[in-house]
Structures are given as C-alpha cells and as structure tokens.
Amino acid sequence: MATLEIRDLHVTVDTPDAGAKEILRGVDLTVRAGETHAIMGPNGSGKSTLAYSIAGHPRYTVTGGTVTLDGEDVLAMSVDERARAGLFLAMQYPVEVPGVTVSNFLRTAKTAVSGEAPSLRHWTKDVKSAMDALRMDPAFAERNVNEGFSGGEKKRHEILQMELLKPKVAVLDETDSGLDVDALRIVSEGVNRVRETGETGLLLITHYTRILRYVKPDFVHVFVAGRVAEEGGPELADDLEENGYDRFLDSSSPVTA
Ligand SMILES: Nc1ncnc2c1ncn2[C@@H]1O[C@H](COP(=O)(O)OP(=O)(O)OP(=O)(O)O)[C@@H](O)[C@H]1O
Ligand SMILES: [Mg+2]
Numbered sequence: 179m180a181t182l183e184i185r186d187l188h189v190t191v192d193t194p195d196a197g198a199k200e201i202l203r204g205v206d207l208t209v210r211a212g213e214t215h216a217i218m219g220p221n222g223s224g225k226s227t228l229a230y231s232i233a234g235h236p237r238y239t240v241t242g243g244t245v246t247l248d249g250e251d252v253l254a255m256s257v258d259e260r261a262r263a264g265l266f267l268a269m270q271y272p273v274e275v276p277g278v279t280v281s282n283f284l285r286t287a288k289t290a291v292s293g294e295a296p297s298l299r300h301w302t303k304d305v306k307s308a309m310d311a312l313r314m315d316p317a318f319a320e321r322n323v324n325e326g327f328s329g330g331e332k333k334r335h336e337i338l339q340m341e342l343l344k345p346k347v348a349v350l351d352e353t354d355s356g357l358d359v360d361a362l363r364i365v366s367e368g369v370n371r372v373r374e375t376g377e378t379g380l381l382l383i384t385h386y387t388r389i390l391r392y393v394k395p396d397f398v399h400v401f402v403a404g405r406v407a408e409e410g411g412p413e414l415a416d417d418l419e420e421n422g423y424d425r426f427l428d429s430s431s432p433v434t435a
Contacts, residue, residue: 179210179211179212180210180211180247180248180264180346180347180377180379181208181209181210181211181247181248181379182207182208182209182210182232182245182246182247182252182265182346182347182379182381183207183208183244183245183246183247184205184206184207184208184228184232184243184244184245185206185243185244185245186204186205186206186242186243186244187202187204187205187206187228187231187240187242187243187244187245188200188202188203188204188240188241188242188243189201189202189224189227189228189231189238189239189240189241190238190239190241191227191237191238191239192237192239198239200241200404201224201227201238201404202224202227202228202231202404202405203403203404203405204242204243204404204405205224205228205243205404205405205406206405206406207381207399207406209347209379209380209381210379211346211347211376211377211378211379212373212376212377212378212379213379213380213396213397214373214379214380214382214393214394214395214396214397215379215380215381215382215395215396215397215398215399216382216383216384216390216395216397216398216399216415217381217382217383217384217399217401218384218385218398218399218400218401218415218418219400219401219402219407219423220402220423220426220427221385223401223402223403223404224401224403224404224405225351225383225401226269226270226351226352226383227404228349228383228401229267229269229270229349229351229383230269231245232245232252232260232265232267232349233257233260233265233267233269233349234252234253234255234256234257234260240253247263247264247265247346247347248346250263252265258290261287261290261291261343262290262291262293263346264291264345264346264347265345265346265347265348265349266339266340266343266345266347266348266349267348267349267351268333268336268337268339268340268348268349268350268351268353269351270351270352270355270383272324272327272332272333272335272336273324274322274323274324274325275322275323275324275325276322276325277322278322278323279319279320279321279322279323280318280319280320280321280322280323280335280338281305281319281320283323284305284338284339284342285301287339287342287343288301288342288343291343291345304342305319305342308338308341308342309338311341311367311368311371312334312337312338312341312364312365312368313334313364314331314334314335314338318331318335323335329355329356329357330356330357330358330361333353333354333356333357333361333365334361334364334365334368336350336353337353337365337368337369338368340368340369340372340378341368341371341372344372344375344377344378345378346377346378346379347378347379347380347381348372348378348379348380348381349381349383350369350380350381350382350383351383352383352384352385353365353369353382353384353389354366354384354386354388354389355384355385362388362389362392363392365389366389366392366393367392369382369389369392369393370392370393373393380393382395386419387415387416387418387419390412390415394412395411395412395415396411396412397409397410397411398410398411398412398414398415398418400414400418400423400426402423402426402427407426408426
C-alpha cells in the first residue's frame with residue numbers, strides 16, 4: 179500500500195528583498211493509497227508551498243524534515259524521478275506548454291512514468307474514454323497544452339492527466355477554484371473515479387467545502403501559518419465553512435469566554 183509521509187517539514191522561499199523566508203514550519207502529514215485528505219486554510223498559510231515542495235519546485239528550499247514515498251527519499255529525487263515514483267501534482271495555476279499538443283504531452287508523460295510507451299491501440303482508447311467521461315471535446319487533444327484554455331478547461335485537463343497516469347499519490351491544489359457548477363461536478367466525478375480504484379492517495383487543497391460535497395474526505399487538516407493546526411473528519415470542513423478560521427488566527431489574543 180503506497181504511503182506518502184511528511185515529517186517535520188520546514189521550507190523557505192527565496193524572496194528578492196527579504197532573502198530566505200520560512201513558510202513551512204514543521205508539517206506532519208501521512209497520506210496512504212485509498213485515503214482522501216483535504217487541506218484547508220486561509221490565504222497565505224503555505225498550502226501551495228507544500229504542493230510545490232512535494233513537486234520539487236526549485237524556488238523552495240527544504241531546510242528540515244523528510245518526505246518519503248514508500249520509504250524512498252522524495253527530496254533526493256529530481257522532478258522527473260518524483261513523477262516516475264508515482265507522485266502527481268496539479269498546480270493552482272497550470273502553465274502553458276507552447277508547441278506541445280495535449281495528445282503528445284499525455285503520451286510522453288505516460289511513457290516517462292511507466293518506463294515504456296503505451297500500446298497505441300489501448301492508449302488511444304483510454305484517452306478517448308477518459309476525455310468522454312470529463313466531457314472534453316476531442317478537438318482538445320490536438321491543442322497545445324493549456325494555451326488559451328479557460329480556467330475550467332485547465333482543471334479538466336489536470337484530472338485527465340491524473341486519470342491516465344494513475345499515480346500513487348496525487349496532490350490537487352485548488353482544483354475546484356473557478357469551476358462552474360457543472361464543471362465542478364464533472365471534475366469531482368473524475369476525482370471520485372480515481373478515488374474508487376483504491377490505488378491512489380488524494381490530497382485536496384481547497385478553501386471551500388464546495389468540492390467536499392462531491393468528494394468526501396476521510397481526513398481534514400487545517401493549515402495555519404505553515405503547519406497543521408488541527409485535524410479531524412469531514413465535520414471539521416463544515417465547521418470551518420460556518421465559523422471561518424478566526425479561532426486559529428486569534429490564538430495569540432487572550433481568551434475571554
Ligand atoms: N516566491 C515567493 N516570494 C515571496 N513570498 C512567497 C513566495 N512564494 C510564497 N510566498 C509567501 O508564502 C506564503 C504562503 O504562500 P502559499 O502560496 O503557499 O499560500 P496558500 O496557502 O497556498 O495561499 P492561497 O490560499 O491564497 O492559495 C505567502 O505569504 C506568500 O506570499
Ligand atoms: Mg495556494
């Protein structure tokens with residue numbers, strides 16, 4: 179059973195004016211295949227920094243702690259090696275890849291991740307049925323990755339990648355943001371298909387409980403000021419929706435009640 183383990187992770191980001199600034203301040207998190215985790219937390223609490231750090235983005239420096247996938251040191255891996263090891267990251271702001279079609283991009287990614295080119299016949303069928311399920315126009319396969327895609331189209335494309343690459347652990351950063359009601363449902367169905375295989379651990383980063391109505395998390399973690407401040411079940415997400423993050427942010431002020 180695949181397990182991603184994050185222990186006491188400290189991460190700094192290089193800023194042009196203030197030098198290295200500590201963003202993650204001791205994150206502990208364990209995600210196993212078949213589990214769905216939600217990370218919620220206010221703007222600027224470090225959620226995307228966590229996703230970038232797991233992905234190996236060069237701007238973020240790990241200054242302490244460990245990240246392992248099935249015991250293997252993720253932090254020692256290159257970005258490519260992380261993908262091959264079974265990690266999948268869908269970023270909050272997906273980038274354009276000019277000159278590379280969706281179809282070629284997916285096939286190259288699949289080949290890199292599984293170590294051999296997928297058989298063309300099966301692959302074409304898999305792509306077509308995954309695109310159908312996400313209600314993506316087949317014409318998208320011949321467009322350049324994310325070039326001129328609407329916000330919602332970019333998110334569907336991320337889910338398409340996830341469904342085809344079958345990662346061990348997937349981190350989805352704000353996949354629900356900017357989706358209309360229908361797109362949210364379609365994207366959530368895609369996430370649930372992956373979930374139901376029982377073979378992927380999901381880490382959903384989100385502000386709102388909107389997506390959590392469709393994708394039920396097993397665990398909810400509240401992220402505040404670069405670490406996990408509280409953990410619970412799905413009921414914690416409802417509590418946050420109702421009461422906001424104030425009680426976490428005001429922890430330094432005197433308790434009067
Ligand atoms: N490259 C950078 N340069 C300067 N500051 C940065 C950089 N990257 C992140 N930060 C700072 O780190 C903090 C955490 O940012 P991060 O994007 O991880 O937050 P977040 O929880 O994902 O927020 P949101 O909910 O708005 O997406 C913020 O204060 C942000 O300004
Ligand atoms: Mg973010």
